Amino acid sequence: MTRLIALTALCAAFGLNTTNALMAQSGGAALEALDAQLPGELANDPSRIDWESYGADLVASAVVDPNIPGGGAARRFEVRRADEFIYAAGTNLPTTKSIRRGEDVTIGFYARTIEAQTDNGKGILRVRFQKNEPPYPGFGEETLEIGREWEWYEVNAKAEMGLRPKDGIVAIQFGRTRQILEIGQAIIVTGATSILSGAKPPPPGPLNLPSPLELPEALRGVGTLLNNPGNRSWNFEAPGGSYEVREDETIWLGRATRLTSLNGPEGAPKIVAKLPIEGRIEEGDVLVIAVAAKTVQSAFDDGKARLEIYVETGGGEAVRFAQSRIAVTDNWQLVRLKTRAPVAIPIGGAQLILQLRNPDQTLDIGPVYFLKSEE
Structure with missing residues (x-):
């Protein structure tokens, strides 16, 4: 039931029809309702942000705020010491369906920078579609600058290899810069080059969930x-x-x-x-x-x-x-x-x-x- 309510809030944040999600009796049905309204096919569970994080000098923590677009919760990543390599710290978003070689795959997410030791004060992260096993082959690398306000970011790529649910991930890497980033709930789809077609979703209304990081009303x-x-x-x-x-x-x-x-x-x-x-x-x-x-x-x-x-x-x-x-x-x-x-x-x-x-x-x-x- 938690996942159902979280997805309902997520649908509302993206201006999508929530009727089916409200009527669904399980998390799986709610995911199906969201999938039906998105371009392509949904390839992750957007109600989860308890992603695997790594890095010797990384501190990951929960952030709950109804002003966070897309569900009111985010993960905060504090890189306390910059490394030579950007992949020294990051977080991995698991996929839930097979991604076939040659098809389009797109990830979209909200993010903002709290602080960053860069010339313009913007944070730096890299998005990569890959296998979560050595030697970590992947494709579609793209480096993004993340501004100080919540914004929607998308990365699209043609799959150069197949990825399976048991080991397919989208890696978000940020270890080369001393910075504090916040990343909200994310959507991954296959078979579409854009999730929102350039339109920015409106901010969500007041939340009435608990999602995995939300607070009870009391x-x-x-x-x-x-x-x-x-x-x-x-x-x-x-x-x-x-x-x-x-x-x-x-x-x-x-x-x-x-x-x-x-x-x-x-x-x-x-x-x-x-x-x-x-x-x-x-x-x-x-x-x-x-x-x-x-x-x-x-x-x-x-x-x-x-x-x-x-x-x-x-x-x-x-x-x-x-x-x-x-x-x-x-x-x-x-x-x-x-x-x-x-x-x-x-x-x-x-x-x-x-x-x-x-x-x-x-x-x-x-x-x-x-x-x-x-x-």
């Missing part, structure tokens, strides 16, 4: 998102417990992580989940932590599992703050905590800790939101 306007709620690649320690990622259509984004505490060392946490925090935090920043959670089973008399939450910084002098212990009901609830950062924290320098210390508890954790308040 958190809109609270602040800037510093993590990716759709990312469930957490780190776990389970000396006396277990964890499992599950599909769950009853909660935003449709997935939950089930934490179960059993027996373990006395007094020590039985199961610990560590969630990465993206984005820079300054000393004194007001932070809001929101965790969607519900109790599945608990040995406590009131039937509520006890979830412990805190933030921990890395480095030699680790700092722990925002420590809380919360009794969670057996219905989904959005647990909210407000705290103030006691120290400055660099990008990627902290993680949010969720843990169960008492045995015989099972808790489902839905999306987790870590925001820097704009108060």
